[in-house]
Amino acid sequence: MATKTDVGATVLATCESEKHAMSQPISTDKMSWSEQIKVLKTSKHAVLAAFGCSTTPILIGYDLTLIGSIIANKEFVKHFGVYDGNLVAWTLPANRQLIWTVIQFVSAILAAFAAGMLNDHFGRRICFFMTVGLTVAGTIAELLSPNWKVWIVAKLLMGAAMGSMQGNTQTYVSEITPVEVRGFALSLFQFWIIVGQLIASCVLEGTTRISGPWSWKTAVVTQFAPAVFCLIIFIPFVPESPYFLVSKGRIDEARASISHLRKGEPGVDIDEQVRIMEDTLSHERQEKAQASSYVECFQGTNLRRTMLACLPIISQLFFGYPLCGNYLTYFLTLSGVDDAFLITVISVVCSLLAASFAFFLIERLGRRPQLLGGMYGMLICLLVVSLLGFLGRGLLWNSRCLAAFCIIWALFYFVSVGAVGWTVVGEISSSRLRAKTTAIAAISSSIFNMGWSIAIPYLVNTEEANLGPRAALIFLGFSIPLTIVTFFALPETKAKTFAELDYLFESRTPARKF
Known part of the structure; x- marks a missing residue:
């Protein structure tokens, strides 16, 4: 078993190798705005991959905004609520709203836990498709729900999508971007959530002018559009994480992934990048076989x-x-x-x-x-x-x-x-x-x-x-x-x-x- 001194020395050697293997190493400590733009352009394929990989939060931002506002829609309340004879109006019981909220977040917790294992077993790319698939299934369930109990199933699916997204996105992005642009790429997560919120807010404002059940169903149906957008951006530009591929011994596929992500970057040694990943993973396994x-x-x-x-x-x-x-x-x-x-x-x-x-x-x-x-x-x-x-x-x-x-x-x-x-x-x-x-x-x-x-x-x-x-x-x-x-x-x-x-x-x- 390696001693801590051995591990530390090996890690230091890996640090030096990794620094040396970077294409045109740039100190990001004091980069000017123009230098940041230059780095983004140089690493454009990795940035584009991160852009596509991080789009799934738009689905969750949309859904959370939707459920927080749609409960005020009169037609929605009529469909899922009860008639109050004293108020002479349809109302949505607080206990039903509470059940929907609890079910969605409990589902998210369980899905996030599962995502940690599924990511390591099936890969980051499969988990991305799983998130989009769960969102589509949840949207269909919302649209076809005949009563508040079936809406629970929809919230179960949307919660699973939320947990899957949170458990996968940042892991994926951090592993496909070089260190020079990693912070920028990881900050896209919150950006896409806000985009989802903004789209949902505008859609909800527009649907208030629609009469009948489609005043709320239209807002639900539009969730399909962000799902399609995610797939269009993701499929052609985002390969599997090279870190995952190396961890599974799929070295040739890891080389192909790195080649795609670092395409056009001068001085990138793909074999050296693979070796660095192997060393990094190996160091972390030394005390945990x-x-x-x-x-x-x-x-x-x-x-x-x-x-x-x-x-x-x-x-x-x-x-x-x-x-x-x-x-x-x-x-x-x-x-x-x-x-x-x-x-x-x-x-x-x-x-x-x-x-x-x-x-x-x-x-x-x-x-x-x-x-x-x-x-x-x-x-x-x-x-x-x-x-x-x-x-x-x-x-x-x-x-x-x-x-x-x-x-x-x-x-x-x-x-x-x-x-x-x-x-x-x-x-x-x-x-x-x-x-x-x-x-x-x-x-x-x-x-x-x-x-x-x-x-x-x-x-x-x-x-x-x-x-x-x-x-x-x-x-x-x-x-x-x-x-x-x-x-x-x-x-x-x-x-x-x-x-x-x-x-x-x-x-x-x-x-x-x-």
């Missing part, structure tokens, strides 16, 4: 890497996204803001711009400063929103300030934890355990997402806790300690190869000395 398991993610230095992968994902939910993101329209409406839907659309558009800007910041600033900077900004916004819950409620200036700071919060969120969160997940884990570590992060996301989806309506509803903007205080209470933990625990992963990260973690290097 058996197949990887979820238990390993919580042993030794892998425990630190697993916790760090979950940290930014949990932060996404505890920094206010359930309030100022998922339930923004509902929250603003109950807080007395006029044109809440318009404010939501403006917020989504600003979010898209922020996520686009984050592409270039992520390789210039780095993951750590970008994440912390956004956290500081969100803390201020949450504090202001909380104060607005106590001062001038019901007044025009209060409503305008509330809407403004929710939009400002969105800018900070999507330029930081929104974009960087899943980037860290894709980089921080070991190569051999990446699929399973990503799955654990996805599971943590689904668990807390489910909890907040249940809690938010009760916190802000006028018939329940009626906190309104004061609900931001709860998120403020969580976000302060999370910011402190992030400051001391999260290392910088920018411009570091997987072999370098392995060595730094195995050496138990403190976060701020990475």
Whole structure:
């Protein structure tokens, strides 16, 4: 059995080899904007592959926005609800909405767990098709549901698609992109979620003008379009992950995959790239001869890497996204803001711009400063929103300030934890355990997402806790300690190869000395 000294020495040698094998090595620590564009052009085939590989989040962004808004559609309520003789109106019982929410997120948790194993057994490419297939099946089930019980089946399928997507996408992207463009590629995840949200918001606004059952069915049917888009972008441009192929001993296929991804890049030695992948995987197996398991993610230095992968994902939910993101329209409406839907659309558009800007910041600033900077900004916004819950409620200036700071919060969120969160997940884990570590992060996301989806309506509803903007205080209470933990625990992963990260973690290097 190799000693830790032997492993460390071998990893250092691999680091040097990997640096040497890169085509035109460029220090990404201080790249100018023009240099970043040049790197993207040089690695255009890998970037295009990452672009296609990361499109599946558009499906989930669309579905989550759809289910959060369609429950207000009168025809939808009539189809799946009950007639209330006292109110002389159709209503959708809260218990049915709760069942749909719980089923979808429990399904996502189980699917994310399964995705960690399926990724390692069947490959990343098959799991991509599985995600799209589950979305199509869920859409068909939604469209044909005769009652609320069959809609449960639809939510089961859509939840499975969500878990599969979260457990696969960032693993796939991180393994098909060179280190120079890895941060940019991984930040596409949140970009596509926002695109899905924006499309769904516009479609839902348009379908309000349709009468009859097709006022909600049209919004459901349009989910097929993003699914087709994903396949069109993915099939011709994205090969199987070379890391997966090397791990299975399919070396010739790995060479072909690397050749496709690094086509046109001067100085790329494909055989050397394959050898580096073999060495990296070999180092991680030296003390674990058996197949990887979820238990390993919580042993030794892998425990630190697993916790760090979950940290930014949990932060996404505890920094206010359930309030100022998922339930923004509902929250603003109950807080007395006029044109809440318009404010939501403006917020989504600003979010898209922020996520686009984050592409270039992520390789210039780095993951750590970008994440912390956004956290500081969100803390201020949450504090202001909380104060607005106590001062001038019901007044025009209060409503305008509330809407403004929710939009400002969105800018900070999507330029930081929104974009960087899943980037860290894709980089921080070991190569051999990446699929399973990503799955654990996805599971943590689904668990807390489910909890907040249940809690938010009760916190802000006028018939329940009626906190309104004061609900931001709860998120403020969580976000302060999370910011402190992030400051001391999260290392910088920018411009570091997987072999370098392995060595730094195995050496138990403190976060701020990475």
